[in-house]
Amino acid sequence: MEALRERVSDDHEYLRDDGAFVFHHPPKYLWERSPDTIDRELIWQDYHLYIHVPFCRKICTFCTFERRQLHRGAIDWFVELLDREMDLYQNQDRFDLAKIQSVYLGGGTASLLSNDHIAHILKRLRAEFGLRGEETEITLESEPGTKKPADLQVIRKLGVNRISIGAQAFDDAQLKLLNRSHSVQQTLDMITAAKQAGFDNLHIDVMYGLPGQTMARWQETVRRTIDLEPTHISAYPLIVFPGELLDRSLEKNTLPGRPDKETINEMREYATAEFKAAGLFRYSTAEFARPGKECRYVQSTWDSSDYLGFGPGAYSRHGHLLWEDDVIHPAYERKIQSGEKPLGKRYEMAPEQQLQRDIAMGLCLLEIDIDELQKKAGCVFENEFLETYGQLEEQGLLDREGSRVFLTEKGVRYATYVMKCFTTQ
Ligand SMILES: C[S@@+](CC[C@H](N)C(=O)[O-])C[C@H]1O[C@@H](n2cnc3c(N)ncnc32)[C@H](O)[C@@H]1O
Ligand code: SF4
CATH class of the missing domain: 1.10.10.920 (Arc Repressor Mutant, subunit A)
Structure with missing residues (x-):
């Protein structure tokens, strides 16, 4: 070293x-499209499973996750290819010893999957990929306004036992500024409906350091989040990616400025203390949970676990092997249709x-x-x-x-x- x-x-x-x-x-710039040492039989044992749904109703200004504008037929297209991708892994890898430790349906917007899609995916995970028992953490990442109360009832019964809701802020003007496609009321309605459907493991995402956000506004976000009694909170400091839409808008002064570094630090310290007082303890640089409610999937992405990701841009790790699925949708599709795993960049670690x-x-x-x-x-x-x-x-x-x-x-x-x-x- x-x-x-x-x-x-x-x-x-x-x-x-x-x-x-x-x-x-x-670092990603070192990952390559070859060598193909990854493209061989892998034996999966204890591992975590991630599915990336790469579409959103609107594109938020701050976000650089792999996501495209939702269009008619997009989700059906995705689920059909996802099915083929699962077939490819079944054909090439071994899952006879597999035991899934957690499932995370994420994105983009995973809550755009229909109830039937979710039922189908979970059925396959149970039958072929080692998803067993009622206790395994299964999270649906959701944007407010994408699921009706009746859908949440069905999804809970299908075995999804954890819901993550992207609230971001409790201020409609702030949400509009970020180009979110929901209102504060829709966030509150979804949380109420999720609780009524029996989701007692509730995860809320909020953000600080946002354009125009004052300390007082952040304190209100923190208070309102606590009042909703979640078991888990992700409080992310806004990351402005150079050259991206948000960065350009801030440069052109078409958005109100961001809080300075000291204020952002105070925002983090304030939230950490308030969440702790409410019984939610910090277990990562941005995550807080009631004891025992830490997200197993979040932990797996940092703690050297194996995880298998399906869907454009999804990451996987198997021991010293790292890879991501092709992020380019036509390439993802082409590879799958020609019977290849849709591998994008990969890296074999010494x-x-x-x-x-x-x-x-x-x-x-x-x-x-x-x-x-x-x-x-x-x-x-x-x-x-x-x-x-x-x-x-x-x-x-x-x-x-x-x-x-x-x-x-x-x-x-x-x-x-x-x-x-x-x-x-
Ligand atoms: C995939 S999104 C969540 C699910 C859903 N798409 C939504 O937005 O409600 C994951 C979370 O990452 C956070 N996030 C996205 N871009 C970010 C950025 N540039 N800086 C900080 N947090 C970000 C947001 O809090 C978001 O809820
Ligand atoms: S809805 Fe979620 S994934 Fe989609 S652009 Fe917004 S933050 Fe990103």
């Missing part, structure tokens, strides 16, 4: 102040790279066990690594108890910087 040390900055001015910036390690990934990304869950990760990657620390740890500890960003290393409160603010210090690429 050469040159880890060079990444540590002595000057706090240079610490990146973006606590929940999502990144991949090894043991050191795997260790770096699992340390860096694992810190998103605030804490890692170094011994465990070394064992899993099959390689050990270099001295330089310990030096990096020492410097970050001196800066007050990390702490340690035995083999457990964790982010301090300050470390959460500078989480991306800390994570990147543990990577050489």
